[in-house]
Amino acid sequence: MPVATASTQVAATSTPGTGVSDASRPGGNPTARDTIDWKPCPQDTSADCGTLRLPVDWARPSGERFDLAVARRRATDPDRRVGVLLVNPGGPGASGVDFAVADAPAYFSTGVQERFDIIGFDPRGIGRSRPVVCSGELLDRRPSSYPRDQAAFDQLASFNRALQDDCRQHSGPIADHADTLAVVRDMEAIRRALGEERINYFGHSYGTLIGEQYAEQYGDRIRSMALTANIDHSIGLRDFLVSSATAAEDSFHEFVKWCESNPSCALHGRDVTAVWDGLLNRADRGEITDPENPGRLLDAHTITLSAFQTFYGPNRSGLASYVAALDAQRPARQQRTRPARPETSPGASPETPPETSPAERQRTKAEPFHAVFCQDWRFRPKDYQEFARLTEAELRAAPHMRGAPRVHDAVAGCVGRPDEVNNPQHRLRITEAPRILMLHSRHDPANHFSWASDVHRQTRGTTVLLPYEGAGHSVYGRSACTRGAVDAYLTELSIPSAGSGCPPAG
Template sequence: MKKAFAILAATAAIAALPPAAPAGAGRLTWGECSGKELPAPTECASLDVPVNWAEPGGQKIRLDLARLPATEPARRIGSVLGVPGGPGNSGITDLEYAAKNLKELGRRFDLVFYRPRNNLWFTTMPAICKKPGITLEDPRSRKRFDAQAAAMTKAFRACQKADTTGLFAHLDSMSMARDMEAIRAELGEERLSFLAHSYGGVASIAYARLFPQRIRALYVDGVINQAAGFNDQTLRVSAVFEEKFEEFVTWCANTPACALHGEDAGAVWRALVRTADRKPIPAFSPEFGKGEMTGWMLRQLAFPALPGQNHAAWLAFAESVDKARRGDGSGFGAWVLSIQVWAWPGVLAMSCGDGRGFTDYDELRAYRRAAEKTMPNLGSVRFDGPGCTGWPLNVANPPRPLPPRDLPPLLGVGSTYGDVVTTRTFTQMIPGSVTVTYEGPGHVLWMMGKKCPIRHATAYLTDLKLPAPDTTCPAE
């Protein structure tokens, strides 16, 4: 009864809103999009916001925006703001890539995408911020943990000292949310609808925390629930990959083309991981050059990073395992060596302020025990955790429960690749919300052009109609 009342109350509140402002009623100056490969008739504008929202009169940064005006202006409802992921991606790039997938939604909405502050930072950060502060590892003692934290603190301080923008200290999602609110105000909209994906879910939670009354509708696609904490979310996703790995083992046993056919593929993998932890395997990546892979790195990325998680990918994975146990790690280099990005202080600065990392060695050890107990093949300390342990500033946006006050029911969608698990924990925070399961692999399904999820997103954002709670979309 309470749940039904919450849905009715939220619907009534939305229905009572005044009509949306007409296109162009805000204070932004829209013009030609020079130097950008955006579909016509996209318009561009810019907005200056404070680097530090606690000092509105201080140093400013400029956010670039792009808008595809509603193609049926007489029936225009308002604006949809795209919230990009990453962290560090540009929404304008998202629009360039996938505007064609939003044609139906764009009939009655202005589609507004922007370049967030963390993308501005990522594309302009000083060179020293791209220098790894440590060689990432799973520290097996308090002494090793403390040494890693000290090394990262030193790297963070050097990065911050080289930063002339002031952004280093203000890349948290609470600052992102205030930027989003500034965009809403300049658009002249009483309430906004949002299209958030991946790490954009963290900024969406922050916005919902600060400005719940400004949300008309919120669609989330493949997001994580930062309110529950990164440890919780990573364990959930890792459990899905553990199940997929067991499927791979069974498939390999029944598939003569599998390079590990005739052996216990799971046992071969576990032996490889143990060997690599004792003696790292040489590998090469075109982007990161030569390196070495430990068993910890392999557990983190070798299988979970498989594109598509289909049988073709499993064939390649088995061949790479077979080569790696003979000392040739080339099959995994492109995926596994990318882990060093998570030791760049400039990259970590985009999420340490949101509570990524481990507060102390006891928390890390407890996480490791939980992961290894439930995931014997892939469980370990998560790869994005050790770096933030040396974060020298206050955590501006720590994980904590999100009060559902004043929030309308949300719509989420996620693939069985793992996204649906974390997306559902996000939507379950808000009474009456629904998560649609896409029965296949994929991340950020609207950008992939998946028709069923896009159809549900369009119906929800346009008419505020939610599908049934158990709705699924077949793989396309």
């Protein structure tokens, strides 16, 4: 059930539109629909941008509304147009508008661009869609996500509650209604506003959760759906942390194997694992400085998080050079400033949008991740002992990566928040959707391959899983095999044969 909102929330001036209330009820048939006010996008006039006014709380469709930002790139061959392709690049926190306007022309093949109007949108609470913003001063005081005792755990819980209240005060009630199930209802409203009987959808990483839950609620409104780097929304807290840590550790070992066999690796010929472990130990002793800011020390968590981010590519050459440079440092003589802290929100957070005032931009920062994540997952460690046991399980699963650096921070951000969530975990139940194509890297650093296989088992009659046997988080453009499989499916509804897969790219 939705979380109650504070009396200090920012009020929005809006006039309820017509025909969107039925989108809160799966299977509803509205008699009228809102429209999107398309205009050339300011950043690229070859694309169209607009907004769609929707309820903040779908349980109260006549209540306060917000403007959902939407972008469109029209099919480049109108005579062969199939329909619309809604896209979400993940996060939570990434901008679908930016993806459609700036990235889609290079990301998707010519064949996809010829046949589909590509539609991106900023999910509620993100980017230009009433972003969740919070006090920058408060965010700078975020405590460690690795509490060492009950008192530190209590401090973390108190901070998270204070941050939730602060974000609500600066953002309004959208901060309590940024969950994926609400985004699914927004996406159905987009379909109706576009006048399309059925949509096509491409979702990556966290965008797969949007696709999965849309297929649950509105399966008969789908023509095709391709999902890459899949999320399993049925998983419990311990499995979520341990499987995430296992994925990160697997990518580390893949990096070590690459260095051992590739002379171009800056660590080739050395014991890479020993160099890495020694580097983290030196960081624990305060001996490693930030190359970009020598006055700051790097802690081990910052280094592992930097490595983890390179696994997304993977950019193994860059990681090897980074590790070699840090390892070559002389011990720092003294700590002139506190250790550099990583961005603790696992998703990419866009900057505060330009429509906010300069004064507001100076004192607030876009911080949508936990507003989404903590309403999608009932992850609430109750005390220090429980959290310490979970952390120990992470470390056992990933001794060299020291757990799951990003996911640990994600869970820590939910400590102390209310137990009730808008969109709790459950096994996926899809009954009316057509065949859905899933792709997943065997060595994905963030989303363990078991997540995809478990989703496939839950929906075996509906989904087809195509493994990519290589590494990295992105899958679609990895090879001719992965791109060709998605393109043939989206354009011709051609499904890969059971048991097939794509080999690693060279």
